[in-house]
Amino acid sequence: MSIATEDTANWLTAREALAQMARGALSSADLVAACLERIRRRDPVVRAWTYLVPAAAMAKAKAADAAGTGPLRGLPIGIKDIIYTHDMPTSFNSPHFRGHFPNIDAASVAILRDAGAVMMGKNDTVEFAVNGRRAATMNPHDRTRTPGGSSSGSAAAVADGQVPISLGTQTGGSVIRPASYCGTYAIKPTWNLVSHEGFKVCAASFDTLGWYARSAEDLDLIAEVFGIEAQPCPGSLDGARIAICKTLVWHMAEPATVAAMDQARAALEAAGAIVTDLQLPPEFDGLTEAHRVIMQAEMRSAFLADYRRLGDALYPQLVSIMRNAAGDSREDLRAAQNLSARCRCVFDDIAAPFDAVLTPSTSGEAPVGPEDTGAATFNRIWTLLHMPCVNVPGLTGPSQLPVGVTLTGPRYSDRRLISMAALLGPILSAARPKAAKQSSKGTALQ
Amino acid sequence: MSIATEDTANWLTAREALAQMARGALSSADLVAACLERIRRRDPVVRAWTYLVPAAAMAKAKAADAAGTGPLRGLPIGIKDIIYTHDMPTSFNSPHFRGHFPNIDAASVAILRDAGAVMMGKNDTVEFAVNGRRAATMNPHDRTRTPGGSSSGSAAAVADGQVPISLGTQTGGSVIRPASYCGTYAIKPTWNLVSHEGFKVCAASFDTLGWYARSAEDLDLIAEVFGIEAQPCPGSLDGARIAICKTLVWHMAEPATVAAMDQARAALEAAGAIVTDLQLPPEFDGLTEAHRVIMQAEMRSAFLADYRRLGDALYPQLVSIMRNAAGDSREDLRAAQNLSARCRCVFDDIAAPFDAVLTPSTSGEAPVGPEDTGAATFNRIWTLLHMPCVNVPGLTGPSQLPVGVTLTGPRYSDRRLISMAALLGPILSAARPKAAKQSSKGTALQ
Known part of the structure; x- marks a missing residue:
């Protein structure tokens, strides 16, 4: 060596x-x-x-x-x-x-x-x-x-x-x-x-x-x-325009995530960013269910070959989706698709004035596993909307475990968001309360 | 045997x-x-x-x-x-x-x-x-x-x-x-x-x-x-509600297709169908270009691995797409996607009152090949819109070659359209002018 x-x-x-x-x-x-x-x-x-x-x-x-x-x-x-x-x-x-x-x-x-x-x-x-x-x-x-x-x-x-x-x-x-x-x-x-x-x-x-x-x-x-185009981006957080979007599932946020969002906001403001609260229009409330309806409908075509071959040997939750246990209709699917399509345009527009939109990555710290892998509560609407999302680490919760925050923005703003993450990450690590600082090298188990 | x-x-x-x-x-x-x-x-x-x-x-x-x-x-x-x-x-x-x-x-x-x-x-x-x-x-x-x-x-x-x-x-x-x-x-x-x-x-x-x-x-x-759900459908064309949609590219129709659409209309009316002309809203005029913009953008990600490996050894038209010779921007792409998303909802709605929408399959008979494989003029907007399309054969053009017509309709009306095609096909074959009748068995080369 x-x-x-x-x-x-x-x-x-x-x-x-x-x-x-x-x-x-x-x-x-x-x-x-x-x-x-x-x-x-x-x-x-x-x-x-x-x-x-x-x-x-x-x-x-x-x-x-x-x-x-x-x-x-x-x-x-x-x-x-x-x-x-x-x-x-x-x-x-x-x-x-x-x-x-x-x-x-x-x-x-x-x-x-x-x-x-x-x-x-x-x-x-x-x-x-x-x-x-x-x-x-x-x-x-x-x-x-x-x-x-x-x-x-x-x-x-x-x-x-x-x-x-x-x-x-x-x-x-x-x-x-x-x-x-x-x-x-x-x-x-x-x-x-x-x-x-x-x-x-x-x-x-x-x-x-x-x-x-x-x-x-x-x-x-x-x-x-991967061929994603570079984009102009502010060179500093001083004067950068950041929206804070707590989303319509904010009631699912645990204290760790509430604190992380507060710390991120404070760090951004301290760095001179212009921070604005962004409310999602009420129709966005339907997106969590729209994600389920579309995902399950698409899974019924994606897994059909496996289901024909394996039937009930597949795991029970997948079998119940294959059988459309939820009873979703073609009309439900079309309505979910139409809502998603509308909200994609709306979010592109409302996010356009900002350099990035800050939103939770998870409801809190990692749960005790392995059975519980956590939930996509704060992620699925962005996946549904096709928006880019960057997780920025640096903060920790009450158990000294990592709690990320997400930067999102309009479709195709990927590399601008990465640049914003490069500016935000260091100030989050610095903002972490002293008691919570630990090696970033995952040495807990060493 | x-x-x-x-x-x-x-x-x-x-x-x-x-x-x-x-x-x-x-x-x-x-x-x-x-x-x-x-x-x-x-x-x-x-x-x-x-x-x-x-x-x-x-x-x-x-x-x-x-x-x-x-x-x-x-x-x-x-x-x-x-x-x-x-x-x-x-x-x-x-x-x-x-x-x-x-x-x-x-x-x-x-x-x-x-x-x-x-x-x-x-x-x-x-x-x-x-x-x-x-x-x-x-x-x-x-x-x-x-x-x-x-x-x-x-x-x-x-x-x-x-x-x-x-x-x-x-x-x-x-x-x-x-x-x-x-x-x-x-x-x-x-x-x-x-x-x-x-x-x-x-x-x-x-x-x-x-x-x-x-x-x-x-x-x-x-x-x-393939697991596509069956759907109710009229048992006969008598009283069936059929829209005729010549599309916004109708000026590209050759005499063979103009005649095919006329013959199909006459056959439908003779069978008792209630035939209505369906005009697409003016914004649908942008769909041909939207198809190009989205298709080329998606090709740039789909073929990137091939382009990195093969470069200019790929065929010239593909290379020019990979290089974005058209100069399409992210904004062009978003606009194309938003237009498509809107028109999907609109077409679902305007097609909903009908059992099927009749539209051309091609601009005419097969061109002399093999270099010219014809154009997707009359197909691409339906592909872009995700609508199901069924080609119904039976008619022929001036060269005694087949000219199909398409039945389309809202998303997920697939099996109803197939049922309508089963009703329409036989009357198209019967409607074909006597002089144009030929074996359906492609015996021209025997």
Whole structure:
């Protein structure tokens, strides 16, 4: 191993690691070795991986060192185990797909490989990224707590220093919720701005590929690789226009989230931001139910092949959706779609005057797991509306566990939101009450 | 071979073939043998298949005869060569994907297999189902003409008696246009009512799986297998409420289509239908451009992995889309999406009073091919709007070539439209001017 020690390499951001590699201070083999060593030590507790062959990961790293090219040359990335990788199985954490091995890469994986990244292994997920079997993963900050679902392993692996970047997916709150609970940066981009070809479909008009990172700048690095256009953004929070949107489910916020939103507001104001309260129009109140109606209708087509093959062997909640136990009609579906379409336009317009809209990421700290993976209460309307969401970590709750906040905005404002997250993140970490400060390195279990 | 002769088995509808198989008058092996023989004789001219191994197809048929189950037991089906089949390659008619062989079934293919169908082979397509390389397929009715694109082989195979059912896909007009030119029934269902998992993505919010058949009843059989709900429908055209929608691109209609719409109207009125002219509101005029803007934006994410790998080796039109040569902005995209969303609600409402809306399928008869595969002029707004479309054959143009008409209606009225097509089809065939009558069996080349 060259200059970087195991410990420093583990906590490097992707940009730092790439910079060290560019100047020859670190090799991909060094970095992957540090990741593998960290995983070896921590996996008995964190359990973030469903598939990882150390020798194969190391071989890819050495190949990158020898002949790799591209902006992510040699950077190890974890992949949620519903996303296809031609060289690793994809089993959806489903007992019905054990050993399932599609021999193609998802579009997102192909793009990352082309950019030189090392596909490290597969991260555990809630079954089919929806419900049913939970990931074995536990929260790196507290082994009794959930890391959140469904991108459980992807979030935990980044939060725990096991890999600098990972891919997840979101249909309700499956990228942002685990980021909030695990204390990482993450983005769920505008719907369909990044190809969702090649992962298990749940609800096609909501499913969105997202990614986890240790900094907003790393989110941006991957956004660039995925071809998302750069955008102008204020260079400072001083004078930035920020809306605070508590949403119509604010009554579900626990004290940890109420405090987090207050602290974020105070920090923004202290930094000179112009903070405004944003009320959502009353018709937005129907969006939570609209999300359920559309998601379940789309699941009935997405899972039909599985249901025909497996029937009641699928988990009971999925079976009841397949049978339309809720009795939703075509009219209900059309009404839900029409409401969503209207609210997309409305939100684009009401969010347009702001540089970002601040809203909760979760109702509070991570619940005790693994059965309870938390709820998508504060995420699903943004997923339904196709709006980009960035989780900004830094704050903690009464149990000293991470509580994220979300920056959202109009469709296609993704990279502006990432830039705003880069400004907000440091002041949130600084704003955290002293008593609550802990290592950002998830050392609770060390 | 048992009772059915080669010739009769070739022209059976799927329902007729299944009924004969159910009573032991025909075996799947008989039917597949008849299909293979027809293909052997006709393929030098029609060229509908990119991959077909007679022995493998026959083995599947014999397996179905021996131990098959399900509503489609033993029925041979052709699959457009952008749709994944675990036992056959999928090469998108792209020189860059020669021998490409994803080892998984598309959701649609898995459902058909589960229902007992025999996956016969792969049907030729325009490259990536968009543009670029044309299918080798020619129109079964005239070897100088295009069968239409992009589902060229799927439509031609059904029209030519080579297979009773085939799958296609539509992003602009790729299911309905070839059906019109080849004279078959076809449906492009409401968007996302049938899973689009497992075929090459072009524009995710438009891509729709569709299917070809020799009768409306066969379209309905497959709709049932795909889990689309049955719906009440008038039992006769007498008193049925039909709207005629010439659309805002009616000036593009050639004399063949003008005549077809007139003949269809006259036939409907003669059958006692209450026929009303339906004007689309002026804002619908923007939908053709909205389709282009959204499609090209979505192609930029869908094809990014290919573009990164292949760059300018991709065909020039695709490269220019990848480079956003049109210079579309995020604002253009949002405006296109908002217009589309509004018009979806509006069309659902204005179409609601009618049992079906009659509209052109194509601007006229099939053009001379193969370079010109026709245009999606009359299809793309319905694809954009997510509305179901059924092509009804029966009429012909001045060159005695088929000219279809489309029945459309609100989202999720799919099976009502199929039922209306079952009523309309026979009277269109009967209405065809005597001079224009020809065998429906595509014997022009025999």
